[in-house]
Amino acid sequence: MTDIILPGSLIGENKKSKVLPLIDGRNELIETKLTEFDFENDDPEKLEYDLLNSMRFYDGLGLAANQVGINARAFAMIHDNTPMVLFNPKVISVTEEKILVKEGCLTWYGLFPKILRPAGVTINWKDKTGQEFSGSFIDISARIILHEYDHLNGYTFFDRVKPMHLKSAKNKAKIYIRQMKKKD
Ligand SMILES: [Zn+2]
Secondary structure (H helix, E strand, O other): OOEEEOOHHHHOOOOEEEOOOOOOOOOHHHHOOOOOOOOOOOOHHHHHHHHHHHHHHHOOOEEEHHHHOOOOOEEEEEEOOEEEEEEEEEEEEEOOOEEEEEOOOHHHOOOOOEEEEEOEEEEEEEOOOOOEEEEEEEHHHHHHHHHHHHHHOOOOHHHOOOHHHHHHHHHHHHHHHHHHHHHO
């Protein structure tokens, strides 16, 4: 476990936090439909802080709560260079247009399969105070939202990837691992 400190601007004040460990991809929580975040009984401030801190530590663009062992519908993401946490998000609509883009996932580090997903998405969600928001997203933000939203429903990019794209990504991952080994 590593202690890191976020800049105060991100969370209001400096606090120490533990980085939450990433759980194994075979853990059943990865394939579990998560339960709604309970604003009455759970601590949204702490969850937001832990998700942001962990996403930053692992250098991810998105992180769903189950990836770090928490059963709650919330994920962290970077949108327009700004880290944010979305609680109880709901996808309202997606664009008909789909695009094939390489994706990564912190749960399967080093694997970047091409995944076909809608180019844009409209969602609503709550922030840590319970205030409701809605918005439409395109490009990388839409991609992150759709990937993380899948995690909340117990799906991963393996549920979306075409076999040929997975094979190609696995071959490239092997090359990547070999190159890493050569450097040692
Ligand atoms: Zn992921």
